[in-house]
Amino acid sequence: MTDNSLAALFSRVDELRPRMMETWAKLVNRDCGSRNKAGVDGVGSDVRAFLEACGYRVSFREYEKAGNMLIAEKGDMTKPFVVLLGHLDTVFADGEAARRPFTIGESGLTVSGPGALDMKGGVTIMLYAAKILSEVGWDRYPVKIILAGDEEVGHCQSGAADAMAEEADGALMGFNFETSYEDNALVVGRKGAAQFRLDVKGVGAHAGNNPRDGRNAVSELCRKEPLISALTDWDEGTSINFGVIHGGTVANAIPENAYAVVDVRYKKMAGYRRVKKALQEIADRVIVEGTKTTLRQTISFAAMERNEKSDELFARVNAIAVEAGLPEMHPIEVGGASDSAYLVLAGVPTVCALGVKGRFNHTVREYAVIDSLFEREKLILAVLSKI
Numbered sequence: 001m002t003d004n005s006l007a008a009l010f011s012r013v014d015e016l017r018p019r020m021m022e023t024w025a026k027l028v029n030r031d032c033g034s035r036n037k038a039g040v041d042g043v044g045s046d047v048r049a050f051l052e053a054c055g056y057r058v059s060f061r062e063y064e065k066a067g068n069m070l071i072a073e074k075g076d077m078t079k080p081f082v083v084l085l086g087h088l089d090t091v092f093a094d095g096e097a098a099r100r101p102f103t104i105g106e107s108g109l110t111v112s113g114p115g116a117l118d119m120k121g122g123v124t125i126m127l128y129a130a131k132i133l134s135e136v137g138w139d140r141y142p143v144k145i146i147l148a149g150d151e152e153v154g155h156c157q158s159g160a161a162d163a164m165a166e167e168a169d170g171a172l173m174g175f176n177f178e179t180s181y182e183d184n185a186l187v188v189g190r191k192g193a194a195q196f197r198l199d200v201k202g203v204g205a206h207a208g209n210n211p212r213d214g215r216n217a218v219s220e221l222c223r224k225e226p227l228i229s230a231l232t233d234w235d236e237g238t239s240i241n242f243g244v245i246h247g248g249t250v251a252n253a254i255p256e257n258a259y260a261v262v263d264v265r266y267k268k269m270a271g272y273r274r275v276k277k278a279l280q281e282i283a284d285r286v287i288v289e290g291t292k293t294t295l296r297q298t299i300s301f302a303a304m305e306r307n308e309k310s311d312e313l314f315a316r317v318n319a320i321a322v323e324a325g326l327p328e329m330h331p332i333e334v335g336g337a338s339d340s341a342y343l344v345l346a347g348v349p350t351v352c353a354l355g356v357k358g359r360f361n362h363t364v365r366e367y368a369v370i371d372s373l374f375e376r377e378k379l380i381l382a383v384l385s386k387i
């Protein structure tokens, strides 16, 4: 195949439909939850073999406690390159693939199975873009494919977030094949997410015999709660959820221990920095004398800040889609985080949610629309051919 006109690329997608479905099924029918390093690394080695057959140089950023991150490159990487981004892990526990394998729905229009939507469909699109473009000898830009192994847990046990920003440094543009939407939206902004745990140490005492010797850890947390919840700033796009509180053992003892977990969502990194600083101040401030509070961040997922460069990239992608006869798209901002944030932090114009369309990701009701696999394959081929 040497004809690289759009019509030829599109008909190649149509020819490859059965094989694309096979690859999608194979990727789904394999347990690779974020906590299952062996499972994620197993998928990584299948993907490696596929990409090597397309002429990519494949390596891994290896992690002890998390799935490895695959890096595949083609072309002269000293030149401005394109990043195709995704992840190999799912949110599902081991056994889910056997219990609920890749299945085409009764309507024949949708598929289900662990990660069918988030994001094995997207990974399939990435793989076949590599394959079809290599068949036609496309070399418009060097390409770097990045597939994280622990996206669904926010890279909490690896350095993958920083590594991704490093890998993306110098890229011209980024495309993330995350879960998409049935209304054909593309994502240009996402909130960041963080969680903080506050542990309060008080002094235990008997509520009847020596109550004045006690230092009530639960009281300390309860008095901190209004200060923490007040950090919400809707105009800034930052919200706080004082989501978990635990403390005390029995009612007739002054509680020695208590803890709370606070979830923070933010649109702007500045909002995150403001809240983080304020939380430390509130933790350090002693309200019930004799208690001590320690603050620890447990989850950190950067915001994909919406900016002009990403909006501009969206506009170009949409114009190419329409010209190629594909459905028109619209840009949205969503609450859920993704690795696109790290591309944007690296200064790379990025659009997200180029993967398959569907609903209910992260649940057993998750489904993906089959036709969107082929439509979105054509979309990325058109974009890379024309942009």
Ligand SMILES: [Zn+2]
Residues within 6 Å of the ligand: 087, 118, 119, 151, 178, 179
């Ligand atoms: Zn995902």
